[in-house]
Amino acid sequence: MNWINTLALLLLAFLAVFLECHVRFLRNLLGVQIDLLPALIAYAALTMSLLPLVLVAALGGLWFDSLSSNPPGLSVLPLLVTGVLIHSYRSLILREEFYPRFLLGLAASAAVPVMTLLLLLATGAEPRVGRWSIWQWLVMALGGAVFTPLCFQLFDWFNRVFNYRPESESSFRPDREIDRGRDPHVDH
Amino acid sequence: MSKRPYYVTCGAVLLIVLILFQLPERQGHGVKLVLGGLFLPLFGLAGSAEATAGRATEKLVSRGSLLQRVAQLQQENQQLRFQLAQLQEAWRENTRLKQALSWQPIMPWQLKPGRVIGQDPANWWRMIHIDLGSRDGVRPNQPVLTPEGLVGKVAEVGHARSQVVLAGDPACRFSAQVQETRDKGIVAPDESSFNPLLVNFTFVPTTAALKPGQLIVTSGDGGVFPKGIPVGQIVDVQTNLSGPYLEARVRLLANLNRLEEVWVMLP
Numbered sequence: 221m222n223w224i225n226t227l228a229l230l231l232l233a234f235l236a237v238f239l240e241c242h243v244r245f246l247r248n249l250l251g252v253q254i255d256l257l258p259a260l261i262a263y264a265a266l267t268m269s270l271l272p273l274v275l276v277a278a279l280g281g282l283w284f285d286s287l288s289s290n291p292p293g294l295s296v297l298p299l300l301v302t303g304v305l306i307h308s309y310r311s312l313i314l315r316e317e318f319y320p321r322f323l324l325g326l327a328a329s330a331a332v333p334v335m336t337l338l339l340l341l342a343t344g345a346e347p348r349v350g351r352w353s354i355w356q357w358l359v360m361a362l363g364g365a366v367f368t369p370l371c372f373q374l375f376d377w378f379n380r381v382f383n384y385r386p387e388s389e390s391s392f393r394p395d396r397e398i399d400r401g402r403d404p405h406v407d408h
Numbered sequence: 409m410s411k412r413p414y415y416v417t418c419g420a421v422l423l424i425v426l427i428l429f430q431l432p433e434r435q436g437h438g439v440k441l442v443l444g445g446l447f448l449p450l451f452g453l454a455g456s457a458e459a460t461a462g463r464a465t466e467k468l469v470s471r472g473s474l475l476q477r478v479a480q481l482q483q484e485n486q487q488l489r490f491q492l493a494q495l496q497e498a499w500r501e502n503t504r505l506k507q508a509l510s511w512q513p514i515m516p517w518q519l520k521p522g523r524v525i526g527q528d529p530a531n532w533w534r535m536i537h538i539d540l541g542s543r544d545g546v547r548p549n550q551p552v553l554t555p556e557g558l559v560g561k562v563a564e565v566g567h568a569r570s571q572v573v574l575a576g577d578p579a580c581r582f583s584a585q586v587q588e589t590r591d592k593g594i595v596a597p598d599e600s601s602f603n604p605l606l607v608n609f610t611f612v613p614t615t616a617a618l619k620p621g622q623l624i625v626t627s628g629d630g631g632v633f634p635k636g637i638p639v640g641q642i643v644d645v646q647t648n649l650s651g652p653y654l655e656a657r658v659r660l661l662a663n664l665n666r667l668e669e670v671w672v673m674l675p
Binding site for chain 1: 413414417421422425431436441443450451525526527529532535571577600602604665
């Protein structure tokens with residue numbers, strides 16, 4: 221496990237939850253706050269092992285719920301289910317391409333709020349839901365979709381800056397060595 | 409690849425989530441307050457940065473406009489002092505009469521200003537965070553308002569911050585009345601509107617004469633909000649088809665989308 225990457229991802233999840241709570245620009249403009257955690261989960265599921273994925277889902281969900289009126293732990297399950305689903309099929313996904321990243325972000329950001337709302341309703345809570353929730357859902361899904369490829373780019377840059385670069389292969393091949401000494405088989 | 413680690417990990421997290429769900433409400437709030445406390449340095453940092461930016465902007469304002477503003481405020485201050493003198497006399501008279509009739513006197517409001525530091529990140533709740541907590545004397549269910557009108561009530565209280573449920577959230581229904589006619593009803597969320605400033609004034613008797621433009625104030629019933637806090641103005645009225653009562657859409661006076669400072673009403 222690359223622990224620097226895991227730490228960076230956890231830090232980004234923490235900052236994302238803080239910004240979702242503190243920054244009201246998008247909420248005032250569109251009436252919706254975009255959730256960045258599903259995009260981070262999609263990134264973790266595609267590039268990391270299971271443990272970092274679980275850590276991001278569990279801690280990210282708990283942090284989110286601590287600043288929300290959600291019951292504690294409610295957001296963990298939808299994030300985890302989405303992450304594990306993507307993780308289990310990641311060998312079939314072209315994760316180096318922009319388009320699959322965008323689509324995965326879209327799917328994750330669309331699935332997580334729906335699952336969270338269903339869980340909330342199952343616990344007997346009364347969330348504020350109406351016809352306008354479809355608009356909120358669409359904006360959240362699109363926002364998450366746009367953020368997912370950005371997240372990949374951010375971590376690509378992060379890896380370039382903080383991780384050791386792989387040693388470039390030498391062009392030297394022993395079988396192509398030119399021996400400039402005297403040939404012992406030639407009689408002088 | 410073996411699926412066992414998936415099952416074990418998911419089972420462990422499921423177990424933790426189930427334990428959290430089963431926690432009593434008070435302990436659940438405790439867990440949330442502890443976890444939310446991790447964000448306090450960031451909230452403090454953001455507040456300081458905003459204050460610095462605000463001070464920098466103030467320095468850019470010209471002296472002429474500042475002097476104009478001071479003159480305007482002095483004039484407004486004089487008018488308010490006249491009004492205050494009149495009201496104080498009326499208040500004293502009112503208190504004397506109440507004492508003569510052995511009525512319970514109305515206590516003057518004690519207000520504590522607080523800064524809004526965040527909003528619920530989930531779109532389905534209407535809740536804000538303020539920088540006042542138990543150290544400032546804030547307790548659950550205390551009313552929160554702005555000079556324009558009612559904002560909501562305190563829900564959860566930490567040491568240095570609190571959560572305030574806004575009017576229009578399902579957890580903040582309260583009794584209110586029309587200021588002119590004294591017709592009573594319940595202020596509840598308006599589930600048909602995207603506008604967060606609109607709430608429903610419902611369960612009003614069909615005999616009531618509701619009209620657009622009428623002011624709605626808290627009725628004092630229920631024990632959370634004292635009587636007479638302005639809530640909003642009626643936008644339109646409709647007869648509820650599913651029950652024998654009237655419903656009106658009310659536009660809240662306090663702009664809940666642009667809250668920066670609020671006042672908590674202390675006992």
